[in-house]
Amino acid sequence: MELVVEDLIKKGLEHSYSYEAYRALVSELAEKNESTGPEQSEALSQYTQLNNSRMRRWDKTLKFSDEAVTKIKSVNQKILWVVISESWCGDASPALPVMNKITKINPNISLSIILRDENLDIMNQFLTNGGMSIPKLIAIDKKDDTVVATWGPRSIKATKLVEDYKTAHGLLTPEFKQDLQGFYNKDKGQSILEDLLLLLDN
Template sequence: MKNTTLKSVSAYIEEGIKKSYTYQGYKDLVSSLLADGKSTGHEQSEALANYSMLNDRRMKRWDKTLKINESVSNVFSNADLDITWVVLSEGWCGDAAHVLPVLNKLAGLNKGIDLKIVLRDDNEELMNNFLTNGGKSIPKLIIYDNKKQEVVNSWGPRPSVATQMVNDYKEKHGGLDPQFKEDLQLWYNKDKGATIAEDLLKLL
């Protein structure tokens, strides 16, 4: 039964890769949809379009300012890899806007890492295999071994420190409110991708 499950997951990943986007292609898609007041995803609303607009700006800002720690950079650059990073995402997702630029920088350090972004709503079967506490939380990174054609790990939807912040706040307040979401954005800005890089370093 286990082998059947692995084969089906691999099949969904291969299907997702066929209709995936490069990082630049994903950004171009988000920008082009915004020109028509739309976001990626099956649901459309003014709020989602506004989130996408904010995220478009965030990604552009991170692309210009983001720097990877030298020690982390060295390990990534010298690792012997043949993997695909398949990331489930949507343009309206705030966490994705902070995470994707870091993944792009890290992937750019090693020719053995191929970054592919797939849209969550267009890849429901794949998403259903990588739920977080039963939910379709994104971004979700799937680390796929190209030679073995199997999943070796997954990560997301948030870096470890941010995940702990979310869990602690939910436990104390019963849910996430606008104030927490603002605090989380400030944390991302101060952290500058360091926790994401450290998390993924452990998964190499």
């Protein structure tokens, strides 16, 4: 008998990471010149090192407006955010610190991170345009353990940048990926925060 999505997620959570444990894992892999996932390469280990330093920076510098904090504090139902990620994922590095900061403001919202390549059965339930794009956030209402919303792999604003570039050039080049990180640096997590605040309305 096929497991329903909620049961698959419950099973995946048996090997999940808190944000702190995930940060420790990424930091350790960065030092060892390795990455998460079965595939190991110089490129993936370099992305892991970059993401480690980016997340360290985001953790220190993220700022939320008073209005955003008030909105986050107003959530009174218990919500679990399950996020599918990998250490090498460039789009996860700005997103996960924003999610973590939200959960620190309101303990009704909790965060668990699972690795994509260890949880392909879950990933395949939450594809983006047919692809296994990460990070992917799955919001679960703890009252009845049902999936109520999803988000990812990028903010609405970053997704538009990606789609416009693909329309004009076909594929995403390494240069564009650098430009996208430049957007994230200038944006300071605000477009991700805006999206997640909308998610909390659901």
